[in-house]
Amino acid sequence: MTKGLIPTVLIAIAVALPLHAGTLVDLTHSFDAKTIYWPTAKPFTLEVVHKGPTPGGFWYEANNICAAEHGGTHVDAPVHFAKGQWTVDQIPPERLIGPVAVIDVSKRALKNPDYLISAEDILAWEKAHAAIAPGTMAFVYTGWSKKWPNKKAYLGTDKPGDVANLHFPGFSPEAANLLVERKIAAAGLDTPSVDYGQSKDFKTHVILAAANILGFENLNQLDHLPATGAKVYALPMKIAGGSGAPLRIFAELP
Numbered sequence: 001m002t003k004g005l006i007p008t009v010l011i012a013i014a015v016a017l018p019l020h021a022g023t024l025v026d027l028t029h030s031f032d033a034k035t036i037y038w039p040t041a042k043p044f045t046l047e048v049v050h051k052g053p054t055p056g057g058f059w060y061e062a063n064n065i066c067a068a069e070h071g072g073t074h075v076d077a078p079v080h081f082a083k084g085q086w087t088v089d090q091i092p093p094e095r096l097i098g099p100v101a102v103i104d105v106s107k108r109a110l111k112n113p114d115y116l117i118s119a120e121d122i123l124a125w126e127k128a129h130a131a132i133a134p135g136t137m138a139f140v141y142t143g144w145s146k147k148w149p150n151k152k153a154y155l156g157t158d159k160p161g162d163v164a165n166l167h168f169p170g171f172s173p174e175a176a177n178l179l180v181e182r183k184i185a186a187a188g189l190d191t192p193s194v195d196y197g198q199s200k201d202f203k204t205h206v207i208l209a210a211a212n213i214l215g216f217e218n219l220n221q222l223d224h225l226p227a228t229g230a231k232v233y234a235l236p237m238k239i240a241g242g243s244g245a246p247l248r249i250f251a252e253l254p
């Protein structure tokens with residue numbers, strides 16, 4: 001046995017594992033100083049309270065954290081854009097677990113930072129697979145997660161407050177209306193917003209929120225999911241009255 005053989009075998013196993021049925025794929029970006037927030041939002045900060053040995057003889061670590069609701073991998077509760085709809089803590093847990101349809105538009109989106117996911121993109125997916133069933137989550141892979149955590153590439157701007165120069169793909173209002181017709185549970189994608197960067201009226205947010213449909217933004221690793229058959233577990237922090245919340249989200253492969 002040569003010296004290099006064992007590492008090669010281990011690497012092969014590590015690469016093969018994500019394909020196994022039941023494997024969990026983490027769709028979450030970590031929260032740290034590099035986590036991307038809206039240019040006007042407070043970013044994630046972590047203040048170390050204590051990290052080290054104590055006079056009592058035990059090891060102790062604890063931190064304070066602070067962040068906007070809407071940043072990093074997070075959920076938009078419907079109340080974010082529709083008065084009287086669910087706040088984060090009002091979202092029924094059964095809405096947070098379910099099957100997912102994964103629509104890959106990355107070939108077209110990566111050529112156009114203002115790409116609008118169209119109703120045709122969704123209809124083409126349905127033609128290739130099946131009609132999106134009620135209660136399904138609809139996630140779109142644009143390829144934007146590969147740009148994370150490069151703010152300039154991901155948002156279109158790295159200047160605080162610079163909302164005029166936001167450029168990233170989002171759902172067109174026509175696509176949002178079609179997804180409302182399909183009675184999906186949630187719409188998600190790997191960009192900062194369900195509306196594209198140049199949106200001024202946030203129509204897609206308004207359409208989805210009015211139908212009490214959740215939004216999942218800044219998702220990761222959607223390219224590791226099959227078009228159909230995976231099951232999503234989305235676990236937001238239960239903020240009382242929250243309009244959104246940091247989200248731990250993963251999917252189980254079929």
Ligand SMILES: [Zn+2]
Binds near residue numbers: 070074075076217244
């Ligand atoms: Zn949001």
